[in-house]
Amino acid sequence: MRILLILISIGFITAVKADEIYNLIKIPNLDIYKIDTKNKIRYLNTSNDFRIGLEKNITCARTEPNNLSNKFLIIKKNLNSYSPSFLKKNNIRYLVMCENLFISNINTGGIPDTKKRTLVIDINFNPKYFERMIHHEIFHMIQKSNSKYFDEEKWVSLNTKDFEYAKCSTCSDRLNLDLYKNTEGFLTEYSKSIPSEDMAEVFSFLMTDKAKVEDKSDNDIILKNKINFIKSSLSKIDSSFKF
């Protein structure tokens, strides 16, 4: 019995990093940045580096106060585009802000986790794409929460028959996030990686630069159909949602 207790105690002591926020979303070293918000989003700051995931392959570093206060204003402004009911329907409740976010040593802008209703954002992500990245990651949470409205087969069928997406978003070199001059069905090179990234790119451009994207779609029937697909799916989730 004594040996069993010792063995269990080793497991207990090494396995748990306990505090009230960890208790809730299973990310250690966070503190509250702002929780009293209009759309009920709860902003959490990373006070110390963390490493999470089943294989501890997700890492992110603590924030620097000045950097955080500047980026928080941008993040908040963009999150304020969504109503509390829309965010609730899409399981978006906690936004974790940290610096230099990596998954398996690949730098990434954000990690959505609908189960924990949490979006982790790298505040050091390229400023040129930072605002769009926020909406891009939010789209992934929308899609995961409402997968029946975002049928990927249907989406693929909107492209020309000879086009093929890559097998996964990180196993291709289609990574550029700049808007194409000639869209030909795709807004960016990254849109060509996988269907869900393509959808997220359309959504994020509609959130940040709607006029320009709709203008481009006037001469691009594939893009036009994709925009209509996204709009129609979102209206099924929340009829009051507007870009």
Next chain:
Amino acid sequence: MINKVKVSLSEKILFVFLILLFLITFGSYFLLKDKCLFVKKINLNEVNFANKENIVVMNVECGNVIIELDPAISPNSVERFKSLIKNGSYDGSTFYRVIKDTLIQSGDLEYGNIDDINYTKIGTGKSGLGLLKSELSDEFEFKKGSVAFARKDNFDTEDSEFFITLKDIPIYQGEYTPLGKVIYGIEALEKIKSGNKSAYVLRPDYINYFKLLD
């Protein structure tokens, strides 16, 4: 012939010092061992309660803890909580999960009773009454002494496990089903054994008995 030895002043002082040291050492051993020494005891007969039907009394090592339940916020959960208290299900239930100065958790009826504790499964037990739907409130503030049902990662998984906050935790507002608030005896809960670096506690403290006041 041996002359009588006269005790010097410094020897007298040393003798008194040694006696005092002995008394302090043994005195503090017994005093410090009693973790409940400075916990104020609640005498139920001296307290008047407005809504007796919603008052429950939890007795732990350091005394009574009085909780006022709030069925207006979470009627089904409070009903479940009361029925488990009424039939003695929580008696002997351990505080197996303690985040020091933050919260204490108890109520695993299957694996968390002090008489038959299962360290490998604790926290996964069921009451046998089925899961409850979460009854969340945006108004209930999780101040120090808030009592709420624990749940798994998902909502609508409440059963019998509950926790009590030992500090204000505003982020829990709207996240957990509130049951009520501790109105007397939070000091007794602050003495519940913690696991220091771990949230899980070996040889944990437990509820002696839990009863309805009425």
